[in-house]
Amino acid sequence: xxxVSATISVHDLRKSYGSLAxxxxxxxxxxxxxxxxxxxxxxxxxxxxxxxxxxLRQPDSGxxxxxxxxxxxxxxxxxxxxxxxxxxxxxxxxxxxxxxxDTFASLYGVPSxxxxxxxxxxxxxxxxxxxxxxxxxxxxxxxxxxxxxVHDPELVFMDEPTGxxxxxxxxxxxxxLRKINADGRTVVLTTHHMDxxxxxxxxVAIMDHGKLLELxxxxxxxxxxxxxxxxxxxxxxxxxxxxxxxxxxxxSADGVSxxxxxxTFATRKPAxxxxxxxxxxxxxxxxxxxxxxxxVFLKLTGREYRA
Amino acid sequence: MNQTAFRSLSRAMWRGFTRDxxxxxxxxxxxxxxxxxxxxxxxxxxxAKINVVExxxxxxxxxxxxxxxxxxxxxxxxxxxxxxxTALADVRxxxxxxxxxxxxxxxxxxxxxxxxxxxxxxxxxxxxxxxxADAVAAGSHGGYQLTTAQVEDKSLxxxxxxxxxxxxxxxxxxxxxxxxxxxxxxxxxxxLRRLRLAPISTGSVVLARVGVSIIVAMVQLAVFLAIxxxxxxxxxxxxxxxMAIPIVACGTLxxxxxxxxxxxxxxxxxxxxxxxxxxxxxxxFLGGAFIPLTxxxxxxxxxxxxxxxxxLVVGMQDVMARGEGxxxxxxxxxxxxxxxxxLTAISVRIFRWDAV
Numbered sequence: 001x002x003x004v005s006a007t008i009s010v011h012d013l014r015k016s017y018g019s020l021a022x023x024x025x026x027x028x029x030x031x032x033x034x035x036x037x038x039x040x041x042x043x044x045x046x047x048x049x050x051x052x053x054x055x056l057r058q059p060d061s062g063x064x065x066x067x068x069x070x071x072x073x074x075x076x077x078x079x080x081x082x083x084x085x086x087x088x089x090x091x092x093x094x095x096x097x098x099x100x101x102d103t104f105a106s107l108y109g110v111p112s113x114x115x116x117x118x119x120x121x122x123x124x125x126x127x128x129x130x131x132x133x134x135x136x137x138x139x140x141x142x143x144x145x146x147x148x149x150v151h152d153p154e155l156v157f158m159d160e161p162t163g164x165x166x167x168x169x170x171x172x173x174x175x176x177l178r179k180i181n182a183d184g185r186t187v188v189l190t191t192h193h194m195d196x197x198x199x200x201x202x203x204v205a206i207m208d209h210g211k212l213l214e215l216x217x218x219x220x221x222x223x224x225x226x227x228x229x230x231x232x233x234x235x236x237x238x239x240x241x242x243x244x245x246x247x248x249x250x251x252s253a254d255g256v257s258x259x260x261x262x263x264t265f266a267t268r269k270p271a272x273x274x275x276x277x278x279x280x281x282x283x284x285x286x287x288x289x290x291x292x293x294x295x296v297f298l299k300l301t302g303r304e305y306r307a
Numbered sequence: 308m309n310q311t312a313f314r315s316l317s318r319a320m321w322r323g324f325t326r327d328x329x330x331x332x333x334x335x336x337x338x339x340x341x342x343x344x345x346x347x348x349x350x351x352x353x354x355a356k357i358n359v360v361e362x363x364x365x366x367x368x369x370x371x372x373x374x375x376x377x378x379x380x381x382x383x384x385x386x387x388x389x390x391x392x393t394a395l396a397d398v399r400x401x402x403x404x405x406x407x408x409x410x411x412x413x414x415x416x417x418x419x420x421x422x423x424x425x426x427x428x429x430x431x432x433x434x435x436x437x438x439x440a441d442a443v444a445a446g447s448h449g450g451y452q453l454t455t456a457q458v459e460d461k462s463l464x465x466x467x468x469x470x471x472x473x474x475x476x477x478x479x480x481x482x483x484x485x486x487x488x489x490x491x492x493x494x495x496x497x498x499l500r501r502l503r504l505a506p507i508s509t510g511s512v513v514l515a516r517v518g519v520s521i522i523v524a525m526v527q528l529a530v531f532l533a534i535x536x537x538x539x540x541x542x543x544x545x546x547x548x549x550m551a552i553p554i555v556a557c558g559t560l561x562x563x564x565x566x567x568x569x570x571x572x573x574x575x576x577x578x579x580x581x582x583x584x585x586x587x588x589x590x591x592f593l594g595g596a597f598i599p600l601t602x603x604x605x606x607x608x609x610x611x612x613x614x615x616x617x618x619l620v621v622g623m624q625d626v627m628a629r630g631e632g633x634x635x636x637x638x639x640x641x642x643x644x645x646x647x648x649x650l651t652a653i654s655v656r657i658f659r660w661d662a663v
Contacts, residue, residue, distance in 0.1 A: 054504060055504075056500060056503065056504070056660075074503070076506050079504060079505065079506040080506050082504075084501070084504045086497045086500060086501050089496040089497075090496050090497040090498045090500070090501045091496070091498065092319045092320070092323055092498065093323040093327070093492065094322065094323045094326040094327060095319055095322060095323065099319065099322065102315065103315050103316070103318075103319045104505070106311050106312055106314075106315035106316075107309075107312050107315070107316070107502070107505040107506070107507050108505060108506065109309065109311060109312070131326075147501075
């Protein structure tokens with residue numbers, strides 16, 4: 001049954017394009033104030049799901065409520081309460097940063113002094129009078145977030161907000177997204193960056209072929225995959241025979257490999273191996289890697305490349 | 308409709324237009340350059356006066372001069388000679404446009420058709436003089452009234468059709484390209500989708516865009532009139548020229564609807580520009596914008612009836628230069644609005660919010 005009190009409530013949602021089931025019977029709920037991520041490879045159905053939630057597409061079947069309301073057909077009561085961040089070029093041509101925010105503000109009947117607040121919030125004060133065409137990728141992305149938040153929505157949708165950004169710009173944007181969520185807004189974002197989902201999201205839904213494969217907090221999902229820990233040290237610190245001895249001592253060692261740069265142990269008893277390596281004073285270049293959300297993702301969706 | 312939203316959308320679009328150098332060049336500068344260029348080129352060809360050689364004594368001309376002193380001198384220069392054969396030779400050479408002689412009640416006018424426009428003027432002038440002389444001879448009231456206006460009407464000075472023609476083309480391009488490119492760009496960069504997610508009606512967005520286009524067209528009209536009426540170009544506006552304003556507004560709507568249709572089909576801005584060009588450019592030649600329909604071959608005249616541009620251009624010529632009354636503009640306005648209604652209805656049916 002649909003629980004209308006949740007911020008988003010979806011039950012058995014379906015949407016097909018011809019014979020392709022883009023969304024194939026998914027159900028989930030998002031709570032107020034949550035940071036919710038939808039993960040999946042290209043063509044998994046993330047964007048279609050988001051578009052249905054935003055009210056841009058009509059589902060073929062299933063029940064859904066967003067802030068207790070039906071998003072389809074276009075619901076003027078819902079629109080002021082949600083903010084949608086589209087790609088970073090969805091602007092009016094040849095307007096300055098401030099004019100863009102002002103124009104979007106007026107569409108929602110928001111006074112233009114709000115534009116100045118938004119400029120400060122997304123850190124674009126200095127670019128206020130710069131034409132949007134001249135902004136860098138990260139600045140344009142922050143402006144598009146400002147335009148999505150100008151009417152102070154309770155629920156914010158973002159479709160791959162850090163798509164084409166460099167690492168610095170991505171981290172900068174993450175801080176902004178955390179701040180938006182910390183202000184009490186519910187945020188739903190799609191991404192295919194696992195590190196992004198892992199750092200930002202309270203819960204993630206992993207989708208593929210229109211179906212929901214896994215749903216939960218990133219850390220819980222990672223624990224569930226039960227992957228061996230990988231311990232690497234510099235190659236050449238131990239000879240091969242000693243390395244095999246160390247591996248054998250930890251009975252559950254899954255193997256030893258040496259690629260000429262690093263000597264790597266895969267094990268479910270990292271403590272035994274680490275202690276052994278410390279005794280032998282062979283910890284130079286040590287790296288210990290547990291499973292990540294990426295492992296969960298690849299395990300669920302496969303390693304096969306999809307164009 | 309939300310007033311604030313409408314106003315700020317209009318302002319955003321207006322800024323987008325005025326800050327776009329390419330758009331300004333194509334919608335204002337190039338048409339104006341064409342006007343200046345063609346206006347100067349064709350200025351000299353239409354010598355207002357005809358050069359007539361009077362062989363012997365032609366009492367008809369004396370009567371005309373006596374009836375309306377000074378009028379005759381405005382339209383022709385008369386030279387006297389006694390020898391018919393040298394006079395005819397001079398006409399053949401082009402020294403004179405016509406030779407006139409009188410034999411009893413027979414007035415003979417000999418002219419060369421080497422220059423057809425002048426030949427037409429010669430015919431018109433003399434038939435007019437003869438008609439008025441006849442009217443007097445028949446005892447009808449009123450006497451001679453030789454006015455230059457009749458002749459002017461039959462062959463407008465080039466600026467009188469150039470200005471409305473080029474203006475029509477400028478407005479057609481502005482409307483069609485403006486609508487097509489805006490629609491395609493906004494669909495491509497998802498602004499269209501973003502606007503759909505805002506609590507404003509589609510009507511506000513469309514009206515704001517239409518409003519901006521009509522203002523741009525009015526600026527084009529004002530600039531054209533300001534330049535064409537300079538003494539150098541000499542456009543003489545007739546009494547109801549202001550009826551051109553509603554014609555321009557309706558023409559903008561009609562051509563925006565063409566652009567809307569193009570934009571509904573086209574997937575990229577390049578495609579939209581190409582298709583709009585394929586529609587507008589031939590229309591400029593076949594619809595009377597570049598080639599005045601009065602002088603165009605018959606087939607162009609027939610084809611022009613299916614060209615929306617014809618109604619914009621001819622409508623403006625009628626009220627701006629031909630001195631027709633306000634009612635003359637109504638058929639053009641009705642046809643342009645009809646085109647706008649039909650094409651918009653089709654566009655709405657095939658309209659897509661998204662590129663996919």
